[in-house]
Amino acid sequence: MNYKNIICGFHAINSRLKYYPDSIKEIYIDENRKDKRILSLINLINLNNLTINYINKEELYKISQKNNNQGIVCICDKLNSKVKNLDEILNQETNDLLLLILDGITDPHNLGACLRTASAAGVDAVIAPRNRSATINETVERVSCGASGLVPYIQVTNLARTMRELNERNISLIGTDSIANYSIYDIDATTSIAFVMGAEDKGMRRLSREICSKIVQIPIYSSIESLNVSVSSAICLYEAIRQRKFNNISN
Secondary structure (H helix, E strand, O other): HHHHHHEEEEEHHHHHHHHHHHHEEEEEOOOOOOOOHHHHHHHHHHHHOOOEEEOOOOOHHHHHHOOOOOOEEEEEEEOOOOEEEHHHHHHHOOOOOOEEEEOOOOHHHHHHHHHHHHHHOOEEEEEOOOOOOOOOOOHEEEEOHHHHHHOEEEEEEEEEEHHHHHOOOOOOOEEEEOOOOOEHHHHOOOOOOOEEEEOOEEEEHHHHHHHOOOOOOOOOOOOOOOOOOHHHHHHHHHHHHHHHHHOOOOO
């Protein structure tokens, strides 16, 4: 079995049942689990008319290859991104695109958290290079709580070329760094914009940085040197939302 077709744990499976029940092919539950949490999930499974296979812990481990499967495992179809072609996103009839570019994010936990944040913020697409980037797997799906299938995650062959194409379409490319002349609160985020996030240890690659329209920092008022990439993404994306949706609200 391909591990990408196996998910386990309450959050990931609960999200699958809510958003993509038709993608679930088989469900296995620890025959000894009778607690409220598992019973609540069983009720949701029954509402979707799915069959449950009750097995022992040893058999459950053989399927999941995880000791921390929380007593429930699903075999599912792999989720496909809603839109595979970036041009479909860029050509849609909307005035102000909101994009997130992840430059070198290889940790699936970080990717999952970023996708969850992006989905909550209504991002039009998350873009990443095909190489040196995390791909959608069971960890990403679990951490994102199902958001990995709700927001388009588009991996491109040449990120620099894609960024230049975005520039040509008048989409502002706002890079983030711990050292910058501008703050995230100094920019105009009411027009089409793409926030570029680099890896926590290395930041954006040199070429990505050079292509950016502007580099901004998120103010930090302590000895902490940096924020997690998903936290930085959330701050930037919600500053754009604040400017677009709440800027006219009086104090």
